[in-house]
Amino acid sequence: MFKKNKPADVDLPLSTNIVKTGDKTLIGEQISIEGAIRGKGDLVIEGFVKGSIEVEAHHLTIGTKGQVESEIRAANVTISGKLVGNVNAKGKVNITKEADFNGEIKAKSISVEDGAHLKAAIELTQEPAKRYASVSRLEEKTTSESGKETVTPAGEISKRK
Numbered sequence: 001m002f003k004k005n006k007p008a009d010v011d012l013p014l015s016t017n018i019v020k021t022g023d024k025t026l027i028g029e030q031i032s033i034e035g036a037i038r039g040k041g042d043l044v045i046e047g048f049v050k051g052s053i054e055v056e057a058h059h060l061t062i063g064t065k066g067q068v069e070s071e072i073r074a075a076n077v078t079i080s081g082k083l084v085g086n087v088n089a090k091g092k093v094n095i096t097k098e099a100d101f102n103g104e105i106k107a108k109s110i111s112v113e114d115g116a117h118l119k120a121a122i123e124l125t126q127e128p129a130k131r132y133a134s135v136s137r138l139e140e141k142t143t144s145e146s147g148k149e150t151v152t153p154a155g156e157i158s159k160r161k
Contacts (some may be wrong), residue, residue, distance in 0.1 A: 023058070029065045043074075045081070056090070058106075064098045 023041035031047035060074040066081030089107035097115035
């Protein structure tokens, strides 16, 4: 009655489709999306996206033809197109010379190529530093050894010598 056919291989231009290859998805330049995007794979945007984008454990790339208005949460972000919005990356944000970015960035590190247009507030995050813990321990040790904290004015130190 019904014949089972194998899916046909269709060669459609990458620039006009949403294409998934492995763990990477491409939103082509002829595609416009308004709304939230959440995924578990790398995402490349060459089209227009307006809305939140969450690929928290993966890489987001805004290609040279990409236009994005978004709140972004990703592991790493590369911006080569136009982005208006905020980026919260667990790792690195790369801004290429073709980029036009306006917004806020919160990441562990950032790189900006010469020629990029950048208007941003940037907050670089880091792991809690061990040196702060050792300074606190040193202060505790000094206080506990003497029983009380003593303060010597700077002028008094030079007079003792």
